[in-house]
Amino acid sequence: MIKIFDFVLFDNNLDLIKLRILEFRDVVAYFVIVPKSENSKNDLGKLREFFLEFKEQVIIIDVFENTKLLYDNIRTILKEKYESFDDLLFISKENEIPNFNEIEDIIEEVKFRSLFLIHSAFCWNFDFISINYDVGTFVTTFSKFLINPNLFNPLWINKGEGAKSNHEKIKNGWTFLNFHKPTQNEIFARENLLPSVNFNPATTYRLIKRPSNFELPKNVGILAYNKIGRDYMKKHLFLVELDNDSNLNEVRKLYDTVSVIGFSDNVNEVIAENIGESVYKSILHLPNNVLYGEKPLRDFQEEYKKNEIKRIVETVFPQDQDNIRIIYKGFDDFVGLWETLKNEKFSEIINPS
Secondary structure, eight states: OOOEEEEEEEOSOHHHHHHHHHHHTTTOSEEEEEESSHHHHHHHGGGHHHHHHTTTTEEEOOOTTOHHHHHHHHHHHHHHHOSOTTOEEEEEETTEEOOTTSOHHHHHHHTTSOEEEEEEEEESSTTEEEEEEEEEEEEEEHHHHHTOTTOHHHHHHOTHHHHHSOSEEEEEEEEEESOSOOOGGGHHHHHTTOSOSSOOTTTOOOEEEOOTTOOOOTTGGGSOOOOOSOSSOOEEEEEESOSOOTTHHHHHTTSSEEEEEEEESOSSOEEEEEEETTEEEEEEEOOSSOOSSSOOHHHHHHHHHHHHHHHHHGGGOOOTTOEEEEEETTEEEEEEEHHHHTTSOGGGTOOOO
């Protein structure tokens, strides 16, 4: 019978350790916890009574600082406790939790090669999920581990390399991000449903409401729940092909954000460049030939411009209750809530006189 070894790099979130052990104690043979630092190792002492209940399954080894020593220690543990060379090793950071209840595809695939699990990503609470998946847990067999002494460092220190690798990737499990008491500098990100505080308005993906039928760990309530989103309204102004921007600072006082949008035949776009306090400027590429439909070029370009405005509206991360005002070529064309705008084609609602 194949045994499952769950290797976890612990970085001070005790709730995540409790969650994975309570969730999968009947499936995982051994949870091998590797503290990331001396501070992490000391924190594990707070779970001493909890670990007593699972003392036959939980193994805590030394701090992760010497890759060779770590490999040697783990190799010794495995050689004492393995069932067969096909035993499975799951190697995760503490917030990357595989779904061990659904590993049939993993068992079949890992017979031929090691693989990465692609986790569904949750931020701050489990009501919202990222539209992107995170490359997370690495899965291999005991036999492959024995011939790869350099296994742990790239997996736990530079996990991004996993996304670029040629390993097979299977969707499974969850990544829980920022499940901790929120810090002051996270306020903007939490209010605007962003996955982290290191955001770029042009590239950051937003969180979406978790589908009601989406499976979560049964014990997910252990994790700290942080409310995200906001209930109050913000006002956003979008000035399209503005002739004079000398009064932007005065205009800014009336709105939470002001976005200036221009168009150019230059293919190198400028997206939401900050030019003042909550004032942004975008220069978008305008095609010089008709890309779709059979309209004359000028008509096509007008339609194209209006539809591109929506792309820039999304860079201020509006919520349903937010007020959107668009001034197009000096005409006050539309004032409305994002809730009514977000599913509309802008070329059909912006009609300058």
